[in-house]
Amino acid sequence: MIKGLIFDFDGLVIDTESVWYESLCHVYEKHNAELPFDLYSQCIGTSLDRGFNPYHYLLEITDQNLDVEEIKRQSAEQHARIMQDRTLRPGVLSYLDTATKMGLKLGIASSSHLEWVTRFLNEHQIAKYFSCVCTADFVEKVKPDPALYLLALEQLDLSPNETIAFEDSANGAKAAHAAGLHTVIVPNAMTEHLTFGPHLLRLTSMEEMSLEDVITHVSRSNA
Template sequence: MIKTVIFDMDGVIVDTEPVHRYAYFQHFDELEISVTDDLFATFTGNSTRNVFQKLKHAFGLDHDVEDLIQRKRNIFNDAFDTKKDLHLIEGVEDLIKDLYQNGIQLIVASSASKVTIERVFNRFKLHQYFSDIVSGEDFPKSKPHPAIFEHAASLAIGKKDECIVIEDSTNGIEASYAAGIFCVGYRSANTKLQDLSKADVIINHFNELNAEKIKNLK
């Protein structure tokens, strides 16, 4: 029986992807580099640090990676504070509350920074439902490396095979697969360029899930 659900955050709990995209492309313009949509799609699920490590190599940037990260985060934070229509993914709040009320442990394991996770959790009052928050900034390698999910599973109240991951990106699903954790792939408008084929189950809306169904997955 499933005892723990490990949620990705961006694109699964909250739709911050458009804000991240805006911040990245504003920064790319400042850096005078041309990042194609196809290249940008490969970064989904990566930490900001890993993205800029790759861009620094690809475009021969002289900037320090930490400076690049901070500038992008500043643009993101400004946009986050002014974007009035930032909202939770449709149906996910009801699912989170249902899982919590039925005694299922909830963990978030996101490539986002701790600061960004805190901003989202504070804005939408999510702390009360989640036992643990795991940030990708604590790991040297981003998804698809499995480290973040392996660590999240180590915090679970049960065994690894009593956990599931909910993800919306190719890299996240690859990470869950590599960690040997059952994965629910969430297909949304923002994931049309993502390959969800390695997910064990694919959903198109969170109303397809509830505590009873999740407990008996596998």
């Protein structure tokens, strides 16, 4: 029986991921450089320490005397400008409302930092839905390591078999599967072309299938 849901955050609840790529490409262009998506995709859903680092890469491919912190500042400013017009991904709020009415426990497992995640949760007034927010601040290793999901399960007092994970990235889906959760992927415009590992269900958005139907599908697959 499904008793809880754990959501990734960036790229799933709100699409900050494609905006980061867009922002970085803008900064790269200012320095007459190009950021290949196949390289950038390595860091989606994980930390820059574990994957590709686009800031260091820009230094490597240019002969200019660039300051990493200045590049980060420019990218963050561009990201903030674009995000002003972004909203929750389609169907997210409906899932949260439905889950709450069903009495399901809800949590977040994100490779980002707590300050970043809570900022958007508060801006979009959805912090109230989540009983736990597990981020990079509380584990030694982020996704694709399962530590974030294992921590969320512990805080929600759930077993993996009672829980569905919703992910948009290959690294995130790998982490959820490694933790033993039923994994549903909801790729965004940037991650839809990535190769995903094991998962029970793939949705184009949460509007494609009701939460009740997702739970039924997962339960039947587990029977």
